[in-house]
């Protein structure tokens with residue numbers, strides 16, 4: 001028994017300069033766990049509620065003092081004395097206290113912060129690294145890092161409609177080699193962009209955010225970057241996209257508006273045609289939110305057309321919600337879940353979303369949010385759950401590197417038992 005002795009939350013700032021919740025949990029045996037909560041910009045409509053104060057005098061209404069107070073009063077009182085190693089009971093208790101489907105009473109940011117800090121404290125109490133505490137002896141698989149090296153959409157002030165263009169070093173033999181490949185392509189891309197007189201300023205996730213002439217030019221410059229780095233596109237570096245098209249979808253008209261580039265529109269079918277033609281021309285292995293969260297029928301058609309050769313990841317479409325993932329599996333929608341801890345708001349439900357994905361033979365990719373802190377919980381989570389893939393931005397900026405660097409430490413600690421997911425994540429390999 002490792003009883004919870006105290007819980008203390010505070011307001012800190014995230015990578016966009018917005019307030020977020022940080023929680024310290026201390027156990028009777030003096031073990032201490034700390035966790036901070038991330039925050040999205042292109043959020044799904046069915047995500048659990050991020051409780052913000054709404055007081056325009058502080059941070060334009062974005063303060064999180066209400067969530068902090070909920071933790072320091074209601075949650076702290078109720079959880080005191082509970083066994084921190086009983087994660088499910090702790091999370092269940094918070095869900096009961098909240099009593100709403102979307103965690104509107106306490107705030108998903110309050111519940112998640114406590115949930116993660118409890119897991120950390122329990123791991124320390126058991127003298128285990130977090131990945132081992134959460135994943136047991138099977139926690140030996142290092143994920144393929146999907147580096148978002150070119151930012152658009154809601155994450156950048158540029159002309160690119162699609163949000164994330166990622167490179168995945170599937171042909172590396174170790175995680176550390178994958179890091180080197182990713183960083184080398186990132187630097188090569190920078191010099192290619194400079195050579196074309198494009199800006200090398202970065203977006204929210206550290207990828208470059210140039211004003212390209214078209215959305216496909218992003219793929220052209222990335223292919224050039226891969227070549228310039230002396231690597232082979234496809235065999236060594238595969239491409240993953242997150243066009244985040246819920247941001248483009250106009251439900252009233254049932255089509256997709258390219259609002260950042262030329263204001264043109266595409267139907268669902270035309271979007272599917274676009275992905276099929278890009279997948280023919282470029283080594284794309286994964287497309288996330290290729291259609292909007294409200295376009296469920298479109299998703300079915302997309303999955304029928306491309307599901308046997310491309311990983312189709314539901315982010316806004318599934319919001320890490322076990323019941324939505326269950327529905328998706330039943331309906332043949334997508335074949336992979338994005339896993340974001342704050343979309344659902346507790347460690348237990350995150351693990352449930354993963355088990356459900358596994359049960360439907362869906363792959364799953366652990367993910368950061370565009371607003372992050374140096375908290376590296378998701379690095380351990382990816383190893384613990386053998387996700388095989390993680391996306392946590394470009395290989396730069398502290399709040400992104402905290403995760404990648406933690407994975408380098410885990411790889412070192414695992415020594416000869418460390419495995420690297422590599423090509424095992426690519427369909428058909």
Ligand SMILES: C=C(OP(=O)(O)O)C(=O)O
Nearest residue numbers: 040041042043368369370
């Ligand atoms: C990480 C993402 O962005 P955000 O955190 O803004 O939802 C995403 O859409 O996958």
Ligand SMILES: [Mg+2]
Nearest residue numbers: 242244288315
């Ligand atoms: Mg996404």
